[in-house]
Each structure stands twice: as structure tokens, then as C-alpha cells.
Amino acid sequence: MPEVKFKPFSGEHCESTMLVNLLRQQGIELSEEMVFGLGMGLSYIHWQSSAMPYPFIGGRVKPDLLAENLSAVLGLEFDVRETGSAARAQDNALEALEQGKLVGLKLDHYYLEYFGEKRVHFHAHYATLYKVDGENAWLVDTKDGGGGGHTSLDSLSEARSAKGPMSSKSLSLTVKDGPALEALRAQLADKLPTAFFVALAANAHTYLNPPIKNMGYKGVLKSSGSVTGWLDEIADPAESLPIIAMLMEKAGTGGGMFRKIYGRFLQQGQKLTGVAALGAAAKEFEAIAAEWTTVAELIDRAGARGSQDALAEASRLMAEISEREHAQFTALEALAREAIEQAASTAGAQA
Known part of the structure; x- marks a missing residue:
């Protein structure tokens, strides 16, 4: 049965881990932080529907x-x-493996047997398929997923077809062959600085201009305003608040609500572009990440002890975080747009 030879990578976050593996197998070497940043991955959302027992x-x-x-x-x-x-979903994956390609899969990791006792339902998990052996499939996963392992083809099929929040219909993805891939392999080093600033500007703009008030810096403020009511409004706060905290800090976020990963993206951007201000911004995101970790700890404590004081402190910190993130992304958007304009002006002069 098909098996793809490659050097597996296990990172912090499932989707960026999967993309790192797909790209590296095709000769595109990018760190997880760079993939996350170029993918404009940083955001914020406060989401709750009537069917949800607690906010996400x-x-x-x-x-x-x-x-x-x-x-x-x-x-x-x-x-x-x-x-x-x-x-058909299994045929799509096997066809790609037979072509020598890794396959990114979106699924509910509850059904993956290698997750063991840590299994909970989450329908937007990503893993990388590299081998099918008899009745088993072999996947690379995150560090939290033990780096991956094998699961039965039946369990994999169930994981891929599971329906729930953020699920897809047995979604798979591979890197396309062709001129675009060849050009990127040849020109990656030249393209990266411009791509970095384009992604930075776009991510900052989206964060600062959310389409609804429960996203971006406005979403952080919404959480700040609502968190103090969670002991009364959530049906089982002793059970639910620790889950909220765990999802914020430990469930593939890399710590600090993805802000640690983004801080390292900015650090790598400084080395890539030589722009010193990016180093200062990276340090600020590291500090913000530490505040997010504290918020998660306070929410966990509130659930365990029924502490209203812990939620009040979490509210205060989230209001501060909203202000700090707004200030950082405002400065980063201006910096990135200036760099893009300078690059365009230089290119025009050389032409």
C-alpha cells in the first residue's frame, strides 16, 4: 500500500503543522511560525450560540x-x-499517496485511536496522512497529539465524515504540481520579505476592522464585559470554565492564545527583513501572550473555586489586552504598508 517518504514535523498547532509537512515535502522550507504568520492566522473570536453550553x-x-x-x-x-x-474520500487520499504526495486531512480527532484518553470532539483538527498499511492509516500530528501514529481506516473514515461545528465533508488537500510550485521553489528567498509584509498588513487590517463586534480587538472587549457573569450564566461553571481555559491555553494554541507563535513570527520577520521595530513588536506580543496565559489561569481558578474575584481580574486584563493589541496592530499595519510602498518604489526605479 502507498507510503510517502519524508521527514515528519510535529508542531504546536494542527493546521500549521499540517501545512509545514505538505510544503517541506515539496521543497518549500518554512517554519511553523512563518506558515502561521504568512497565513494571517492571528485573530480573536468570542462565539456562543443558544445550543452551546459555554462560549468559545x-x-x-x-x-x-x-x-x-x-x-x-x-x-x-x-x-x-x-x-x-x-x-470517494478514501480514494482521493490513496490517489494522492500513490502520486507520492502527503495528504492533509481535516477531521474530528475524537475518532483517532492514537489520541488515547485525551480524545474529545473537535471537528476542525488537521493531520497529515503519509501511509496506508493494511487496515491502518498512519498520520503525523501535533505534539499534543503525540506526534501522530496509526488509526484504523474505519476510524479515519468516521473522523473525516463526522459532522459538527466547523466540520467539512471529508476535506483533503495536497500541494499542486505545476509552474507556480516550481517558481516558488526557485524564488522563495526573494519572495519572502514582500510576502511577510503583505501578510502582516492584511492580518493587522483584519484584526483592527472586524466585520462583527465579537471579533478582533472588539471581541476581546466583548469577552471582558461578559466574563464577570459566567458563574451565574453558565449552567455548570465548575466543569465548563476549566474547559474554556484549556481551549484557550493548551489546545494547540502554542500558549498565550497563539500570541507566542505570532511573536516568534515577528522575530523571524526581523531577521528576514532587518527591520528593528519588528523585534520590539515581538517582545510586546510575548508580554501580551503572558497576559493571555494569566487570563486562562484566572478562568480556570474561577471554575475550580467559584471565584468572582478571579473573573473580575480576567475582565480587567482582557480590557488591557484589547488596548495593547489594538496599538500593536495599528503600528504594524503602518510599518508593513510603508515597507510595501518602499519596495514598489525601488522596483519601479530599477525598471
């Missing part, structure tokens, strides 16, 4: 956008496939 607090863009944004900024093409047929 998220620190990244919605699933599938990392690959879409990465494609746009690098000129890279992905072959993305969805199907309601479990048989």
Missing part, C-alpha cells in the same frame, strides 16, 4: 483560512477536495 474563545482565524491565505500570499496552489462519499 478563539485566538486564530477560522479553519481552512490558513491554507487559503498562504496560497494567496505565496502564489502557491492547493488541490482541495471535499465529498460526502466516504469511499
